[in-house]
Every structure is written in structure tokens, then in C-alpha cells.
Amino acid sequence: MSTSLSNAPYHHGNLRHALLDAALLMLQRDGEAGLGLRDLARAVGVSPAAPYRHFDSRAALLEALAVTGFQRFTAAMNAVAASQPPDLLAAMGQAYVRFALDNAALFRLMFSPQLKRDNRPGLRMAADAAFATLRQVRDGDSASGRIAALAAWAKVHGLAVLLLDGQIALQPGEDIEALIGAIIGQH
Amino acid sequence: MSTSLSNAPYHHGNLRHALLDAALLMLQRDGEAGLGLRDLARAVGVSPAAPYRHFDSRAALLEALAVTGFQRFTAAMNAVAASQPPDLLAAMGQAYVRFALDNAALFRLMFSPQLKRDNRPGLRMAADAAFATLRQVRDGDSASGRIAALAAWAKVHGLAVLLLDGQIALQPGEDIEALIGAIIGQH
């Protein structure tokens, strides 16, 4: 009966993973500011200091969370590129905005100025990797092409942010997907 | 000699204004997370609880700060509109991005998801007022015109955010003003 009396083993098994999962849920519910390590530990069922075995600090945990976000983002973008759609730039734009809307809290965390402040190399690397595909499409051709691609990127990113902030109001009966498509299609 | 021994009077005079000024400085230096009420009170030279006579909470102070930001933003946009430039949309876009770059920390605070979370009516009103001019230019004409204007807004806002985050790297010898102009001019 050494391991029993409570059915939770002494060692959690995969605490790091469990922490990140719970942190994502908590992030979606309460935002970045509401993500406390104590609450997190409580949610997973371990002591307040246990997370420090896996993350040096709260910032490190947030960074790890953002890194997983960038990895998912990279996967989504690569999937689009691999499917070789007729209009690559438009399709990637659609996927870009959709990712932002589907993973609102995570997307905001990925671009959080807080994390950028203490610039952790891991985040920077993940972000660079995520944008590698975009940059490839972007910088491929002439100088005027670079400007056009930068403009397209800015438009897509701005659209995502404004939609996320509820700054763009839908007209009655308007479909958001159609709106996104129309704006991205607009040259 | 009742008020002396320390040359600081009991009443500060205009504490609310002084707090907002100091908060702006602190915001620019340390970011939103580094803006503590205690530090702020210390910087102005009052007790830790004194700010509560003027702001119900830390969030209320941040809101007030963001509101002043929207007011300055409104003034900047109106100034552009009043000058009746040849290409109104392009000129407002330039002013939009320039404001963001000149007031980086404040701009970020204005669009901070933290503040939007507990949606304070004052912020919402200030933001609506700020975008009134934009919406006027935007929604003026036909439906297709609305799409075009939304696309322009998204592009300008995205450009501002990406530049603020250092996501758009300048090529060697490239002038940032020229780049902004080129991207905004791109249709």
C-alpha cells in the first residue's frame, strides 16, 4: 500500500505536458494575467513549487506555451503550402486569420510584448521558424514583389488582430468567412 | 512652520495628473507589467494608497492612461483630415503608423487585451470616438468601398503592429519612412 491511499502516484508521470495543457485552458479562460503558477499547480493537483522542476520561471512557462503555439502555426502554414492551392498567398492568408481566430488567446500570447521584452531565444527561434515559409514566399522575387508581399502580410495580420479585438463589426447577416475572403481578395 | 520640516506639502496639488504623467514614463520604460501602483506612488512621492483617491484600481488607472492615448490619437487623425491632403486615406495611414511608432508603449496599451477583458465603458467610448473619423471615411460609399476601406485599415494596423514587434526587418540602408509609404501606397 505504499503508493495508494490516494490513487495519485507520487510522481506525476508527465507533469510538464500536463502543465502546458492546463495552462492553455487557463489562458483561454482568464487571459495571460490570470495565469498563475499556484492556480496552475492546483489545477493539475501538485504542490505550488512542483512546476519549477520543469520551468525556471513563470516567463519560461509562458514562453514554452507560446512556442507550442508557433509550432502549431508553422504546421498549419506548411499544410497550406503543401496542398499547392491555385492562389498560394490568398490561401495562406485565410489560414493565417483562421488560426488567429481559432486560437485567440494563444495567438495573442505569441505576439505578447511581455514575452518579447525579456527576449528568450527559444521564442525568437520558434517565431523565425514559423515565418520561414512566409518569408520564402515573400522575399522570393524582385524588390517590388517584396513590398507587395509585406503589404499582404500586414493586411492579413492586421485583419486578424482587429477581428480578435472585436474592432471590426459585422454587418447584420454577414458571414465572417466571406468577409475575410473578400478583404484578402482585395488588391 | 506647520507645513515645513519637509518641503512637501500634505496635499500634492494635482496628484491625478502627476500620476498619469509618471505612469506614462514608467510604461515607456518598463512596459505594462512593470507599472506598479506602489512604484508609481513612490515616484510621485506619495503613500502607496494615495492613488486610490483618484483611481478605483490599477485597471482604472491603466484605462485612464489608454483613454488619453486615444484622445491624442484622435487629435492626430483629425489634424490630418483637416489639412485636406490629396490622398486622404494614404495620409491617414501614414499618420496612423507614425503615431504607433512614436507612442509604442501607449499604442500597445490602447489595444491591450487585458484592458478589453474587463470592458470598461470609458475605454470603449474613447476608442469609438477615435475611430469615428476613420469609419466616416470608410463606410461612406458602396459595399465594395467598405471592403476596400476595411482592407486598408487592416493593412495599416497590421503594419503598425508588425513594425512595433520588430517583425519586419529593414534591409540594409533602407529608410523606414520610405518603406511605410511604399507599403501604404501599394494597392
Add this chain to the structure above:
DNA sequence: GAGGGATGTTGACACTGCTTACTTCTCGAT
């Protein structure tokens, strides 16, 4: 000049991230 309301102070509470010293468990070398 004596209230009275606004303004600022003091002290304390609950909470946070974080650290240190300690216990408990796992696992590979012997």
C-alpha cells in the same frame, strides 16, 4: 472661525512569484 468634504497616511490583509531545505520515489551500475 467652526464644520465638512476632499485628499493623503498608516497599518494590515490576502495574494502572488519565487527560493531554500527537505522528503520520497525511480532507476541504472554494481
Add this chain to the structure above:
DNA sequence: ATCGAGAAGTAAGCAGTGTCAACATCCCTC
């Protein structure tokens, strides 16, 4: 099989925070 190194988790506590209630002080009006 055992036993010791080190990983995993615990408990206690530090400094710092936002916030509040009670008290002190000033200014302004009647």
C-alpha cells in the same frame, strides 16, 4: 538483489503586490 545518485515533489517562508478600512490633515464654505 541492492544501494546510492539524482529526479520529482513537498513544506515553509521571503519579498513584493493590489487593495481596503480607519485615521490624520488640509482647504473651502457658511
